[in-house]
Amino acid sequence: MAGLSCAVRPRRLWRWYLISEQPAEILMLLPDEPGRYSTGGAVRAWHFLALLCRLGRLTGFILSQGVSAETVLATGERCRLVRVSPDAAKVRMPSWQRYFQVLVTPWKNRGRQLLLAGHNICVERSGAAGFQFWHWCYGLYLLLVFILLRRLAAIDPVDCHVRGALIDGQLRQIRGHYGQRHPDLIWVEHSYLYSVAEQLQRHFPGARIAVNAHNVETQLKAGGARRHGTWLGRCWLQQEAALAAAIERRMVRNAWLILSCSQADAARFAGMVSAGAAARASILVAANGVDTAYFACAAGCTTEIADRVVFTGTAGYGPNDDAVKWLLEEIWPIIRQSCPRAALTLAGRGAGIRWLPMTQGMPDVQVISDPVDMRPVLQRAALAIVPLRSGSGTRLKIVESMSMGVPVVSTEIGAEGLQLVAGSEVLLEDTAEGLAAATVRLMQDESLRRELSEAGRARAKRDYDWQQITATVGRSLTQLDPRFSVSEASSG
Template identity: 30%
Template sequence: MRVLVVAEEYPWPARSGGRQRLHWILRMLCARATVDLLVIEEHPSRSAPEPPPEVPIHRLTRVVAGHQVLSAGGRFTRWLFGRLPRSVVGRDWTSARSAVGEWADDSHDLVWFVHTSVYLALRHHLPGPHVVDLDNLESSLRAHRRRSRRWQAARTFRGAVWERARAAADVLDKRRWRRLERGIARAATVSLVCSDLDWRRLDEPRVRVLPNGYELSVDCQPVAPPEGADGDPVLLMVGLMIYEPNRDAALYFASEVLPLIRAQVPGARFRIVGRYDPADSHILSDLPGVDLVGEVPDVAVELARASVVVVPIRYGGGTRIKILEAFAYEVPVVSTSIGCEGLDIEGGRHLLVADRPVDLAAACCDLLADAGLRKAIGTEARRLWETRYRWALMAPVVDDVLRTVVPHGT
């Protein structure tokens, strides 16, 4: 059996949640089929490593699909009178379609699309059975983001008008994403989501659940010291800071929650680990108690010094691999309801859940003050990860998808 995987991001190094999911899907597919990989990148990395030995890609092609040269007014007009959401309008798929044309003589038993955009752009150019991984439902992200808007945060009349315009655009985009996602779920041979919650949101018979997972790089019993290297408690957030929901969450926690924590625990530090835009760095790094770390080669080092992992997400889609990562290392987690939605967890047992700044601060302070509570939460979280959220447990789902799509290919 031969499988073509079409993705919007090169998966290595597999540091972000999306890259980790793609890495493990490729790894499972390579164990069952001959796999070709076509990566269509908007912002390609110049120093990406080769695929690891455990993912023997047969053929790999990377192309750039940027944006068409349009004025702001032209893009707005195309979006307003079109049927596509803002993030899809204006993408130039010419190079991607040319790359697909070069593969015309290759025969694939199925095409596995990662995300909506590449499917919409290339579905008619790649015949055969299609699997589409909808790991983040963009319609849910827009709905969450609109509910998280706070008009009082706008300091000027112009800012308030701009925020209201964005919220109105989110309403329209949510409907468009919803229509696109439902259409894909009906048209594709199989569509994948990462939680039962997203499965219920789509409510289509061809949708399957492939949960997110996490694997430790080595077989170890992690030990998470309760204090940072300098003796102060560390509240750790891990995430790609160029991703808007993560950037919003970091600023929300640093500006509204951390001051409440430091009023009770003056030495508490908020460490933010993940790639960020240097142009935005001063917004966070200038706040008291905040350490903007950036990318690190091994997040386990950061987890080992963390007292608590915080996931203050206010809008987003899919499920957070950063939570599963903390579970695997037995680091207690404090999350918003949206941050942990879709995971089969019990608040107060596997992690602490709070949404208002005062409640998030109280949950963090409770953990910082009680080593026994930190240990109990971490132990239950580790047990859940071992029995429910390891990638090794997801292989039967991939096998079932392959049997469904290519009945005689496995």
């Protein structure tokens, strides 16, 4: 990958010796609390947080509200997490800014993810109950406010939300935390927080910005717009995609480093630079991984239910919700025709709220909401199905299933970026009929299940273990800037 080498002029070598005496200062921005065995974004953030703790002295700022005000990790004084509350400091604003803050209050109250991640923002589904009139009114209100802010007032709604309602108070806390010190690196989880990093960079001149891009937000929202069930929702997500494109173009032009989840995502980021323009950011690829020691079937364990199929993921995430809808309405009825004993498990955070209402009248479908440990869910399944039709990044649900020895049936886009061998490591189909046929085939062919199980487990251990992935990224960061050198003594 171009840009991985870092040439140092001889006359400046003395600076590196002085710098090496003190660990680099790293400021990390997280939208939510990281977790080693949590949801996809939290898991990826946790492993890179652990890496950054070995690269320098890290302070992570969690921008969402929560119960605890401050959390100090067990890694010691080199690494600490601080939750900065949006309400900790009252901000004096001109009347017109207060007016816009009032307009975006519904976004703030419904949470950052509602605005920034494109999770069915405009119109919410109430399960089988369908749409309610106030949902339409609320969605129309948000759409009109978006157009007013972005088109008429030339104000970025995300920037307005972050700067006016969220980051003003938090920015003061962050600056107060550092005092006279300046961070050397601003590390951002998710590209939609890049505008926040730009604000911080103005207060910390000289700090570089690195973005851990879990998704290409432009691609994610554009895909959601194509598949949304309502005209209003499509309009809203198209506007969100346009806004995400503007933010990500700035990111590619001005950031120091972008960490993408796949070669496909890296190519999408590289393609955002117009002809003749130069991209400043170095783009590295680090696929999502799995803790293969944790996600491992115990010696001698057997599949408890041979005809059980599992789908795992976070409910409320647009591509997952669309996949569950497609699975229940089109794929599962075909499977049941061929295998009347087949059973389906839907497991994930928030599944009881989002997915349970979709399964009314389907006794063969089990919904497990907010499982503490996903391993027993996977261990009881004969296979995992991943019927995603949109999305970006790489799927933790696939590598976790492979690590557990659970064979996987997926769409092409579901397995995008993992470079798995179709037929020997995963079964790939893109139609409802094809996915159903592949699922039935796996249910009925025990030797094929065993073959895919062994090949998938071996591939996960070889290429997708988190320790290998983060170690590779750590070496690349050291090549880009010798200040960020991995300290084994501080690992934890």
